Amino acid sequence: MGESLWQTEAVNTGAVVAIVVVVVLLLVALVATGLVLSRRRRISLSDSADRTPSDGTRQVDKSGGYKAGSGFSFTQGAGTATAEPPSRDMPTIERTDTDGQPGVGDDAAIPRDAPKRGLRNVPLPEPKTAEPESRPHAPEAATPPVEAPSAEPEVVPDTRPEVVPEPEVVPEPEVAPEPEVVAPEPVTPEPVAEPDPAPAGPVLDDIAPTAGRLGLLRGRLSRSQNALGKSMLGLLGAGDLDEDGWEEIEGTLLMADLGTAVTTAVVDRLRTELAASPVRTAEEVRALLRKVLIAEVGPDLDRAIKALPHAGKPSVLLVVGVNGTGKTTTTGKLARVLVADGRRVLLGAADTFRAAAADQLQTWAERVGAEVVRGKEGADPAAVAFDAVARGIDEGVDVVMIDTAGRLHTKTGLMDELGKVKRVVEKKAAVDEVLLVLDATTGQNGLAQAKVFADVVSITGVVLTKLDGTAKGGIVFHVQRELGVPVKLVGLGEGADDLAPFEPEAFVDALLG
Numbered sequence: 001m002g003e004s005l006w007q008t009e010a011v012n013t014g015a016v017v018a019i020v021v022v023v024v025l026l027l028v029a030l031v032a033t034g035l036v037l038s039r040r041r042r043i044s045l046s047d048s049a050d051r052t053p054s055d056g057t058r059q060v061d062k063s064g065g066y067k068a069g070s071g072f073s074f075t076q077g078a079g080t081a082t083a084e085p086p087s088r089d090m091p092t093i094e095r096t097d098t099d100g101q102p103g104v105g106d107d108a109a110i111p112r113d114a115p116k117r118g119l120r121n122v123p124l125p126e127p128k129t130a131e132p133e134s135r136p137h138a139p140e141a142a143t144p145p146v147e148a149p150s151a152e153p154e155v156v157p158d159t160r161p162e163v164v165p166e167p168e169v170v171p172e173p174e175v176a177p178e179p180e181v182v183a184p185e186p187v188t189p190e191p192v193a194e195p196d197p198a199p200a201g202p203v204l205d206d207i208a209p210t211a212g213r214l215g216l217l218r219g220r221l222s223r224s225q226n227a228l229g230k231s232m233l234g235l236l237g238a239g240d241l242d243e244d245g246w247e248e249i250e251g252t253l254l255m256a257d258l259g260t261a262v263t264t265a266v267v268d269r270l271r272t273e274l275a276a277s278p279v280r281t282a283e284e285v286r287a288l289l290r291k292v293l294i295a296e297v298g299p300d301l302d303r304a305i306k307a308l309p310h311a312g313k314p315s316v317l318l319v320v321g322v323n324g325t326g327k328t329t330t331t332g333k334l335a336r337v338l339v340a341d342g343r344r345v346l347l348g349a350a351d352t353f354r355a356a357a358a359d360q361l362q363t364w365a366e367r368v369g370a371e372v373v374r375g376k377e378g379a380d381p382a383a384v385a386f387d388a389v390a391r392g393i394d395e396g397v398d399v400v401m402i403d404t405a406g407r408l409h410t411k412t413g414l415m416d417e418l419g420k421v422k423r424v425v426e427k428k429a430a431v432d433e434v435l436l437v438l439d440a441t442t443g444q445n446g447l448a449q450a451k452v453f454a455d456v457v458s459i460t461g462v463v464l465t466k467l468d469g470t471a472k473g474g475i476v477f478h479v480q481r482e483l484g485v486p487v488k489l490v491g492l493g494e495g496a497d498d499l500a501p502f503e504p505e506a507f508v509d510a511l512l513g
């Protein structure tokens with residue numbers, strides 16, 4: 001009897017011990033599984049900051065503008081920005097970005113108008129091995145962010161190496177040996193970052209510094225015998241001016257292509273200033289002339305190029321103008337600056353009237369590391385432009401630049417075609433910038449032609465090319481006055497880096513020598 005009681009007690013104790021052991025084992029398994037899962041999720045989340053979102057767009061700074069190498073200034077298109085939904089509640093930090101929902105990988109605590117994080121090598125949704133690598137200058141993934149190292153320090157360092165090669169993240173049957181113990185949520189396959197193909201693209205030459213390029217003009221504009229600066233300084237420095245003297249000044253300004261309206265404005269301003277405080281030394285004459293010319297050229301005009309993506313879409317630029325002015329060359333040069341700043345650029349060859357024009361653009365694309373969309377000779381330019389923008393959106397590029405045909409101004413029907421290009425593109429994305437390319441050496445004639453373009457597509461900025469080929473820099477003043485839009489860029493030669501942002505002070509200094 002006593003023995004059987006003892007045996008029963010022993011059995012019960014054994015059962016209790018067994019149950020306790022099982023429970024402890026279950027708890028250990030639960031904790032271990034939880035740790036593994038939480039670690040994996042943490043990796044995936046950090047990686048998502050580097051990942052291309054499901055809509056194919058890439059994360060870009062939404063700061064609304066940046067200076068490329070303290071030279072070129074780029075910003076987002078304003079028209080579409082106002083159409084965007086209001087920003088989400090960010091009580092502690094005032095946001096200027098109104099882009100709406102955060103993108104994949106955005107930290108909700110960090111406004112997207114905070115100092116921009118470094119650019120990263122983001123894989124495309126559908127890497128096309130046949131195409132040239134279009135981001136030759138983009139910083140590598142392991143490169144720490146340059147602008148905002150403190151904003152999101154955890155996002156950048158070595159998340160990609162951990163995530164990219166881990167194919168077992170998705171099903172992972174071995175991680176949860178006891179399904180009922182694992183967290184109830186099934187292990188959803190998270191959008192795994194595609195392996196960055198990082199094909200060896202064409203080796204591109206280094207871009208020249210963008211800052212101070214306008215300084216190249218200095219020697220060119222002042223070297224000429226009848227240079228504006230030299231003549232004006234001589235006349236004004238000669239002492240008290242009689243009416244003949246003022247007429248001579250007027251003639252000098254007209255000769256330099258400033259046009260009558262600007263010439264009158266400059267002379268009036270000089271007369272007023274001199275009456276108020278006469279100048280005595282050569283330095284004072286120069287300072288006065290500099291001040292008047294800078295005021296006339298409009299130091300406060302917005303000359304930033306609207307080439308930053310917004311609302312998950314690329315920025316769209318149309319490049320228009322008479323044939324031979326330098327549209328294709330300018331498109332290539334500008335693409336080069338953008339690519340060098342880590343932007344993905346797609347060029348659309350909408351000049352389908354001439355196969356050589358598309359070839360020329362393609363050559364530029366290959367040379368600077370941009371993608372290109374072209375149509376067959378004689379294809380509808382609007383269709384090519386539409387396709388280019390559609391592909392740019394699909395591939396999440398930052399900016400699409402459409403090079404248009406230049407012969408359009410000669411026939412009314414063809415001018416209508418240019419209007420159609422813009423309207424059709426706008427079905428896909430807002431056109432942020434219409435750059436009119438104008439040859440500085442054609443003077444009044446070129447300006448008359450330019451006006452036709454301005455009537456058909458409302459231009460937002462002028463690129464004045466071939467300024468290196470004229471001693472008459474005054475065309476800048478005239479163009480702005482006549483077209484009512486700022487000169488944003490100037491061409492200073494045929495070389496890939498001979499494109500400069502227009503800076504009023506540097507330009508006037510170049511004029512005055």
Ligand SMILES: Nc1nc2c(ncn2[C@@H]2O[C@H](COP(=O)(O)OP(=O)(O)OP(=O)(O)O)[C@@H](O)[C@H]2O)c(=O)[nH]1
Nearest residue numbers: 323324325326327328329406465466491492493494
């Ligand atoms: N000196 C100088 N030459 C330039 C400049 N910009 C362009 N060019 C040259 O001007 C010529 C015409 O340039 P393109 O870019 O082909 O002109 P386009 O407007 O595209 O011409 P189409 O395709 O015929 O409409 C080329 O030889 C360029 O090298 C510049 O700023 N200075």
